[in-house]
Amino acid sequence: MDQVKFYLDEKDMPKKWYNIAADLPTPMLPPLTPDGQIVRPEMLEAVFPKNLIEQEMSTKRWIDIPEEVRQIFYRWRPSPLRRAVYLEKFLNTPAKIFYKDESVSPAGSHKTNSSVPQAWYNKQFGIKRLTTETGAGQWGTALSFACHIIGLECKVFMVRVSFDQKPMRKTMMGLWGAECIASPSNETRAGRDILAEMPDTPGSLGIAISEAVEAAVTDKTGRTRYALGSVLNHVLLHQTIIGLEAQKQLKKAGIKKPDIVIGCAGGGSNFAGIAFPFTLDKINGAKIEIIPVESAGCPKMTKGLFAYDHGDVAGMTPLLPMHTLGSQFIPPAIHAGGLRYHGMAPLVSQAIVEGLMTPRAVDQLSSYEAAIIWARTEGFVIAPETSNAVACVIDEAKKAKREGKEKVILFNLSGHGLLDLAGYDKYLNGKLENSKVPHDEIARSLAKVQKTYAAASRKTGKW
Ligand SMILES: *Cc1c(COP(=O)(O)O)cnc(C)c1O
Numbered sequence: 001m002d003q004v005k006f007y008l009d010e011k012d013m014p015k016k017w018y019n020i021a022a023d024l025p026t027p028m029l030p031p032l033t034p035d036g037q038i039v040r041p042e043m044l045e046a047v048f049p050k051n052l053i054e055q056e057m058s059t060k061r062w063i064d065i066p067e068e069v070r071q072i073f074y075r076w077r078p079s080p081l082r083r084a085v086y087l088e089k090f091l092n093t094p095a096k097i098f099y100k101d102e103s104v105s106p107a108g109s110h111k112t113n114s115s116v117p118q119a120w121y122n123k124q125f126g127i128k129r130l131t132t133e134t135g136a137g138q139w140g141t142a143l144s145f146a147c148h149i150i151g152l153e154c155k156v157f158m159v160r161v162s163f164d165q166k167p168m169r170k171t172m173m174g175l176w177g178a179e180c181i182a183s184p185s186n187e188t189r190a191g192r193d194i195l196a197e198m199p200d201t202p203g204s205l206g207i208a209i210s211e212a213v214e215a216a217v218t219d220k221t222g223r224t225r226y227a228l229g230s231v232l233n234h235v236l237l238h239q240t241i242i243g244l245e246a247q248k249q250l251k252k253a254g255i256k257k258p259d260i261v262i263g264c265a266g267g268g269s270n271f272a273g274i275a276f277p278f279t280l281d282k283i284n285g286a287k288i289e290i291i292p293v294e295s296a297g298c299p300k301m302t303k304g305l306f307a308y309d310h311g312d313v314a315g316m317t318p319l320l321p322m323h324t325l326g327s328q329f330i331p332p333a334i335h336a337g338g339l340r341y342h343g344m345a346p347l348v349s350q351a352i353v354e355g356l357m358t359p360r361a362v363d364q365l366s367s368y369e370a371a372i373i374w375a376r377t378e379g380f381v382i383a384p385e386t387s388n389a390v391a392c393v394i395d396e397a398k399k400a401k402r403e404g405k406e407k408v409i410l411f412n413l414s415g416h417g418l419l420d421l422a423g424y425d426k427y428l429n430g431k432l433e434n435s436k437v438p439h440d441e442i443a444r445s446l447a448k449v450q451k452t453y454a455a456a457s458r459k460t461g462k463w
Pocket of ligand 1: 386
C-alpha cells in the first residue's frame with residue numbers, strides 16, 4: 001500500500017509567511033482612491049489597524065509568524081498532506097494526486113489561517129471589536145473563533161441567501177460569542193439603500209462588505225475595525241503557510257515538485273495559499289502548471305475585465321487592480337457561496353496577467369458530480385467551493401491517463417461540507433440546477449466599471 005498521509009511535527013511548522021509581492025516579475029499596480037490618487041497607508045487607518053496596513057503594503061519576502069499565533073495554530077496545524085489513492089484507483093490514472101487538508105481547522109476551512117493573525121494584530125493595536133462580512137458563513141465562523149480565542153467582540157454581516165440556506169453557520173458563530181445578521185440589513189445606510197431598491201435581493205459579498213466597513217468606520221469610540229477574509233495582500237500572505245507546509249510534506253513523500261497545482265478561487269486566498277510558494281519555484285524556472293478554479297456562475301477570471309474596481313457595491317473600498325465582473329455584479333445563488341465574489345485578489349490577478357497561472361471555470365453540476373465521486377472514493381464530504389477544484393483535479397487526472405503521463409497533481413482541500421448538506425440533498429434528488437453563465441448580468445455590470453483609471457496589463461512576456 002502506498003503511503004496515504006504525510007504529517008509534520010509542530011516544530012516543523014513554518015515560522016515565516018511568504019510574500020509574493022517581493023518576487024512578482026511585474027509588480028502589482030497600487031490601489032487608487034476614487035479620484036485616481038495612489039492610496040496612502042494613513043487613508044486606510046479608519047478601517048484596518050496600522051500593523052496590518054504595514055503588512056498589506058510590505059514587499060519584504062519573508063514575514064515572521066508571531067509566536068502567539070503559532071501557539072493557537074497548533075490546535076490543527078501543521079495540517080495533513082494526503083494522497084488521494086482511492087480516487088486515483090477509481091480513475092485508473094497514472095497521476096499521483098496529493099492534497100492539503102484544510103478542513104481540519106476548528107471552523108472547518110482554511111480561513112482560520114488568516115482570522116487568527118488578523119484578530120491578533122488588531123488586539124495588539126488596542127482594538128476591541130471587529131466587523132466583517134461572510135458569504136457561505138465560513139469566514140464569519142473563522143473570525144468568530146479567532147475573536148473568541150484572542151478576546152475581541154465580533155459582528156458578522158452574512159449574505160442573505162446563505163443566511164437562509166445555511167442556518168447552522170450562524171449557530172456556530174453564536175457558539176463562539178459572535179453576533180450574525182443577514183445582509184442587506186436595516187442597520188446600515190448601505191443596507192437600507194439596497195433594500196429600498198431591491199427588497200428581495202439574495203445579497204452579495206459586495207453588499208455585505210459595504211455594510212461591515214460602514215459599521216466599523218462609524219463607531220464613535222474608534223476601537224472597531226473591519227476584517228476581510230480574502231482578496232487583500234495580507235490575507236493571501238497568511239494563507240501561504242499551506243503551500244510552505246506542502247513543500248516540506250511533498251519532500252517527505254519523495255516528490256521533488258508537483259506538475260500541477262490547483263485551488264478553487266473565490267477572492268483567491270486559499271488558492272494563493274497553496275500556489276504562491278510554488279509560483280516562486282516557477283518564477284525561478286520550475287515547470288509547474290498553476291490553475292485557479294472559479295465557478296462558472298461568477299467567472300471573473302475567465303469572463304471579467306482586468307480593471308480598477310471597488311471591492312464592494314457601495315464604493316467604500318479603494319479601487320483595486322483586479323479581474324472583476326464589476327462591483328455591482330450580483331452573482332446567481334450558487335451553493336458555492338464562497339465563490340460568489342465579483343473580483344479576484346490583485347496579487348493573483350497580476351500573476352494571471354503575467355501568465356504564471358491559467359484560470360478555469362467549472363459549472364455547478366460538474367462540481368457536484370466531482371464532490372460525489374470524492375465522497376464515494378476518498379470518503380470525505382467536501383465544501384461546495386472545494387468541489388470546483390476537485391472537478392479540475394479529476395479532469396487533469398483523466399488527461400494524464402490519456403497522455404500516459406505520471407503527473408503529480410497537488411490541490412488544496414479548502415474545507416469540509418458537513419454544514420452544506422442542503423446542496424447535496426438537492427443534487428441527490430435531481431433538483432440541483434446548473435449554473436448558467438449570467439452573460440446579460442455580466443455585460444450590464446461591466447458597463448458600469450469605471451474606465452477612467454484603466455489598469456494596464458503589464459507583463460515580462462516570459463510565461
Ligand atoms: C471561503 C472559501 C473559499 C473561497 O475563498 P478564497 O478566498 O478564494 O479562498 C473556498 N473554499 C472554502 C471552503 C471557503 O470557505
